[in-house]
Amino acid sequence: MREGIVRIGVVAPASRIDVSVADRVAALGRRLYPDHSPEIVFHPQCFLSSGHFAGDDEARARAFLEVANDDSFDALWFARGGYGACRLGEPLLPALTAAAREKTYLGYSDAGFLLAGLYRQGFPGVTHGPMPADINRPGGETAVARALAFLVDGAADRPESAPAAAFNITILSHLLGTPFEPDLSGHVLMLEEVSEHLYAIDRALFHLTSTPSIRRVAGIKLGRCSDIPPNQPDFGQNAEEIARHWCAVSGIPYLGRADIGHDIDNKVVPFGRWRVRRSS
Secondary structure, three states, X not given: OOOOXXXXXXXXXXXXXXXXXXXXXXXXXXXXXXXXXXXXXXXXHHHOOEOOEOOOHHHHHHHHHHHHOOOOOOEEEEOOOOOOHHHOHHHHHHHOOHHHHOOEEEEOHHHHHHHHHHHHOOOOOEEEOOXXXXXXXXXXXXXXXXXXXXXXXXXXXXXXXXXXXXXXXHHHHHHOOOOOOOOOOOOEEEEEEEOOOHHHHHHHHHHHHHOOOHHHOOEEEEEEEEXXXXXXXXXXXXXXXXXXXXXXXXXXXXXXXOOOOOOOOOOOEEOEOOOOOOOO
16 A cells, blocks of 8 residues: 555446435545545546446446556445446456556445456455445444545454455355356355345355355355345245255355344455555
8 A cells, every 4th residue: 555645436336326425435534534534536427327327337337447547546445336347347357457456445245246356366455345335324434434444544353364255145146157256265255145035045045055166165154134025935944044054065164154244334354365454
């Protein structure tokens, strides 16, 4: 990381955010770091609207590359999840330059598509963690403050002695076998989910744990599965019982719970082996 004030570029490869999110996040940064407030630059693309997306595919890809390939930025922060990152990745990833490789990338949920692709290419700063849009959750400043502590000072819970990675279950299931899929051999794989029926979680975990590449992980930890719609009839197993079932069937060690999820307690998980980062 460069000496001096940390410069963070925010882009939205999926769905848009409101300008108020940018204002509140910038204000929080100034309040938390009055003497060395990070420069948080929200790319104008974050506020575009094109159907479901924050601008069309070209606009979202261009914004990502403008920030990623600009060596004046220390980090690229995903504005929010939603849907859309998978539409950018295959042509986008080869266009990244050496400057892009030096950055920290922080996000989760739909951002997992691009985080996976970056990690596949050997980018060292890939990280699961809170995003600016989390400030809209009740108590959301807690999550955003955790993300800023990581981006500004490198503060994160040491995840595992083994290399780690964290994904949304549905996102990881969909990216297997694509140019996004990273090598997770020997990793502690942390998984979380939101707003999916238990049968859908069961089906996705069947797919994940049946895939030969995932069977090479060191083990699976289950994060929080929240806002699960009611199943008619009752599914008969909860999310952890489902995870334990498919780990047993596949021979993947089940390692217990992970402190990640679509909520304000979502923890920062650097991909790979934990590296002590020095504050600028």
